[in-house]
Structure formats: structure tokens, C-alpha cells
Amino acid sequence: MExxxxxxxxxxxxxxxxxxxxxxxxxxxxxxxxxxxxLRSASEPDWTAVVTHPFAAAITTGEADMRRYLxxxxxxxxxxxxxxxxxxxxxxxxxxxxxxxxxxxxIVTDTERSYFHRALDxxxxxxxxxxxxxxxxxxxxxxxxxxxxxxxQEYPVILAVLxxxxxxxxxxxxxxxxxxxxxxxxxxxIDLHSGPDFEAWVGFLRGELDRLGPSLGEAGQARVLGxxxxxxxxxxxxxxxxxx
Ligand SMILES: Cc1ncc(C[n+]2csc(CCO)c2C)c(N)n1
Numbered sequence: 001m002e003x004x005x006x007x008x009x010x011x012x013x014x015x016x017x018x019x020x021x022x023x024x025x026x027x028x029x030x031x032x033x034x035x036x037x038x039l040r041s042a043s044e045p046d047w048t049a050v051v052t053h054p055f056a057a058a059i060t061t062g063e064a065d066m067r068r069y070l071x072x073x074x075x076x077x078x079x080x081x082x083x084x085x086x087x088x089x090x091x092x093x094x095x096x097x098x099x100x101x102x103x104x105x106x107i108v109t110d111t112e113r114s115y116f117h118r119a120l121d122x123x124x125x126x127x128x129x130x131x132x133x134x135x136x137x138x139x140x141x142x143x144x145x146x147x148x149x150x151x152x153q154e155y156p157v158i159l160a161v162l163x164x165x166x167x168x169x170x171x172x173x174x175x176x177x178x179x180x181x182x183x184x185x186x187x188x189x190i191d192l193h194s195g196p197d198f199e200a201w202v203g204f205l206r207g208e209l210d211r212l213g214p215s216l217g218e219a220g221q222a223r224v225l226g227x228x229x230x231x232x233x234x235x236x237x238x239x240x241x242x243x244x
Contacts, residue, residue: 012145012226014233023214023221035213035221036163036206039228043164046232051171053239060172060190062181067123069242072139074116074130076238079146081108083162090155092212099204107192115188122185138237145230156212160224163205164231169193170202 020026020042027033040047050056058064087100120130135143149161173193180187192198213221 012148012223012230014226014230017229020222020225022218024218027214034206034210036167036209038213039160039164039209039225040167042225043229043232046229046236047168047171050168050232050235050239051175053172053236053243055239055243056172056175059186060176060181062183062186064186064242065244066119066185066189067125068136068244070116070119070123071125071129071133072136072238072241074120075133075135075139076142077108077112077116079143079150080162080165083146083150083158084108086150086153087155087158087162090153090158091208092155096208099201103201112192115192119185119189136241138234138241142231142234142238145227145234149227156209156216156220156224157227159205159208159212160227161231163202163209164228165235166198166205167202168232168235170198173198 020038023035023038026038030037055064055069059066081104084100084104088097088104091097091100146161149157152158170193173190176190176194180190209224213224216224
């Protein structure tokens with residue numbers, strides 16, 4: 001697949017990344033040798049910067065200005081939904097397609113869609129900004145990464161981007177203190193990304209990477225890590241953008 005300027009390919013092999021240990025070496029001394037844990041630990045310091053981000057903390061206390069964030073995130077979610085479709089198509093067995101199909105039908109196209117429509121309406125976002133707002137640079141980069149993963153049709157690469165985006169959101173949302181803010185804008189956004197069902201969904205995504213990652217070979221593992229790390233970097237940039 002050719003890209004306009006090769007920018008995305010360059011990003012997933014960012015020369016500024018600290019060299020990651022090779023998975024086969026890392027696993028011999030790791031407390032938890034799961035492939036997904038290798039990906040997560042190699043994505044520091046971005047991982048911790050996202051789950052402890054001041055904007056995420058402000059969501060959990062009901063103090064965040066959600067307008068720019070949700071306008072941009074609605075565009076993110078569009079590309080994310082297409083990526084879930086690629087996971088249905090790319091999974092290597094029937095029982096793995098099922099959770100993607102269920103999540104698509106029950107959460108993204110129902111609960112989450114309803115949330116976005118009500119939230120953007122409450123925030124007074126006009127119709128043009130709902131469907132085609134001016135995109136922030138980080139949104140463009142995130143869409144490009146998701147498009148690259150989708151067009152690759154490589155299931156482990158698709159999984160890397162999906163898993164990072166869901167797992168890291170479970171990370172900040174699970175840190176929310178009780179009681180949740182009363183306003184639906186915050187409470188429902190926290191609830192969408194926490195709780196037993198969402199934990200099971202993230203567990204499934206991790207399990208898929210843990211099942212397939214160890215046999216990818218060193219080059220394949222490095223490729224999956226490149227996508228996972230770039231997604232972590234963009235999540236951090238996305239909260240920075242929202243913070244203003
Ligand atoms: C930048 C950004 N990263 C991750 C998510 C999390 N997320 C995206 S789609 C989806 C499925 C339905 O909840 C979830 C959890 C987000 N919203 N925005």
C-alpha cells in the first residue's frame with residue numbers, strides 16, 4: 001500500500017523510540033510474560049502519561065471542557081468503527097469474529113452512537129461540525145494510522161491499534177473515583193470505558209494478541225509494536241489537544 005508521503009510508515013518506526021527488548025528475550029525474565037504486556041511496557045512513558053493525563057482526570061471529576069474533544073473523537077470513532085469491520089474480516093477463526101461483531105452491534109452503533117448524538121446536541125455543536133469539522137492534526141494522524149492498519153488486512157496489526165485504544169481507555173476510566181459526576185456527559189463516558197463488560201472486551205483483545213503474537217517472529221513482533229507504540233503516542237497527543 002502506497003501512502004501520499006510515507007508519513008505514517010515513518011511514524012510507526014519512529015527513530016526516537018527507545019529500542020524495545022526482543023520479545024523472546026524479554027519474556028524469559030518478565031513477571032508477566034504475556035505478549036500484550038510486552039507491548040504495553042514498551043509503550044512507556046506514553047502509557048502512563050495517558051492513564052494519568054490531567055484531561056482524563058478532569059473527565060472523572062466532571063470538570064473537563066468536552067466540546068473540542070468530543071467533536072474530534074466522533075471523527076476518531078468513525079475510523080475506529082471501520083477498523084472493527086476489518087477485524088471481523090481479518091480474524092483467523094469464527095469464534096474470534098464474534099466479539100467484534102457483538103461489540104460493533106451492541107456498543108459502538110448503539111450505546112456509543114446515542115451518547116455522541118446527545119452529547120454533541122447538548123454542547124450545541126452545529127450539524128457541519130458533527131459530520132465534517134476541521135480536523136486537528138492529531139486526529140488526522142490517528143485516522144491515518146487506523147486506515148493503514150485497516151488496509152494492511154493483517155489481523156495482528158489491526159488488533160494492536162484496537163487493543164491499545166481500548167485498554168488505555170480502561171486505564172484512565174478505571175481510576176475514576178466514586179461517585180461518578182451526575183452530568184451524563186461525564187458519567188456515561190466513564191461508564192462506556194469501565195466496568196466488567198468493558199474489562200472482558202479488553203481481556204479478549206489482549207488474549208488475541210497473547211495467542212498470536214508469540215509466533216509472529218521477530219520482524220512481525222516489531223511491526224505490531226510499531227503500531228501499538230504509535231497509537232499510544234497519539235492517545236497522549238489527543239488528550240494534549242483536548243486540554244488545549
Ligand atoms: C482517542 C480515543 N481513544 C480511544 C477511545 C476508546 N474507544 C473508541 S471507540 C470505542 C468503542 C465504544 O466504546 C472506544 C472504547 C476513544 N473514544 N477515543
